[in-house]
Amino acid sequence: MPIPEDVTGEEIDKDVRQELQSLPKGLAEDVAKNLVMVARLIDEDPEGAYGYSKVALRLASRVAAVREAAGFAAYANQKYSEALAEFRAARRMTGNVDLWPVMADCERGLGRPEKALDMAGAPEVSKLDKAGQVEMRLVAAGARRDMDQLDAAIVTLQSPELAAGSVQPWTARLRYAYADALLAAGREAEAREWFAKAAEADKDGSTDASDRLAELDGVEFVDALDEDEDEDENENEGDETPPQPSSEDGEED
Template identity: 40%
Template sequence: MLSKEDRERLRGLSKEHAENIGLHILAAYALETDDPKAALEHAQWAARQASRIDFSRETLAFVAYRQGEYRLALREFRTAHRMNGYPDYLPFMADCERGLGEPRKAIDIACSDEGRTLDGESKAEMFLVYAGAMADLGLWDKAAAAVHELGRARGLSGEYRMRAVQAEQYFLEGAGRKEDAAALDATLDELEARYADEDEDETSPEEVVIDYDLERLSPEMFEDAGIDPADAVYAEKGDDSAGAESETSAPDPVATSDDPDVVDAVPADEGADAGTEAAGNGEVE
């Protein structure tokens, strides 16, 4: 059953249509493990039938992302982001860029003005993606340094602390520092024993303090990645889903509905004036 908050996100639809969309969204998430193909089909159906509702586009984005359909996921995350402005999508958008072989674009998102404002677990997730992008570029030592700081951040949940140390060990191995990597085995064993049964809600995301912030990255780190710091802002050039419009121009949220992976998302003559607020009041029959 959808939560009250999730049902509220469908309020722009008629009662019957909202219930139908909600059932497909529930099915998409419920089938992800046992029948991923069916899960994706349910998510695509919901996105077609409720293309102006951010919740349906978000659902398709997450289901596609977890199945490695990064191009589709990135388009849907971008669309949902234009509709509701949720910054928590940014780490997943950056990771999609990595999945598409574009680590520098992932770093651009991480170092964008909006990316720097992330907090809590979204910030921790972005650190992991950022470090992974550095590793993709062969900058193993710098990737290890980034997650080293993350793993020692105050207030970080046990899950993210373990992920950070595991990532550090992996990056150290990639850098050829096998002894340093092996030295983390004891730390990982200790973390696993301490946090294996940790309640996910035990640590509030707002309490996470990461002293080594992305906004204080040195110019040398950008240079090593082949990035001009002046260009490290989130503004895709040549975005095939948004045309020539920038992220900040709030283009029509149905502009990406011609994605071949979301067939017939919106009839050709529908809602050209659907702005960002359409997620709350645009009914699609």
């Protein structure tokens, strides 16, 4: 796959670059460039990212960072079985538990929420950092919802991190998930309160909390372009010339 000229491979994280030092220099550069493309495209063009991840995997399948990138690219394309296999491979290589929550979410994607819940109660969770533990809580709540256990999902999300006043990278998503679970359980007033809190914490637009809040408040958004087109149509209708009487009805030249 073609690599844009502005991609040098130097853009990757220094830890990843250090991993690639085990490869010959030219090969390491090629792998790095493909990993940069995965990171660049994964949100806006998941299929493109997946293509670059397969190239990197073909070049350096024994590098943990490559297996991890391939896992995330597969995950972004909802190829959960493939993603889980790559995450497991990366974990075997590093012994790191950081991928535990996304591995559990792959189990959900494969229709195995019970397995995701088993993972949420495993010893590995205690080794996760705070962000990882919050992510695991989100996955566990999602698994409860998969099993139609709405009240259990709500309880799962009730935590010190949810109640904290300070805004952390996970705050908006945690509050949003809680609001969504409340709404699914029919607790609309509480849901509205938490969608508002999620919107307040969501500085980078990672959720659609503001839209959900507006929807609950009965606000309808009108596309300005559509509105202008409607006005033009109305004006044109008003300018139509009324039909003139025919000169053929009994009139002679």
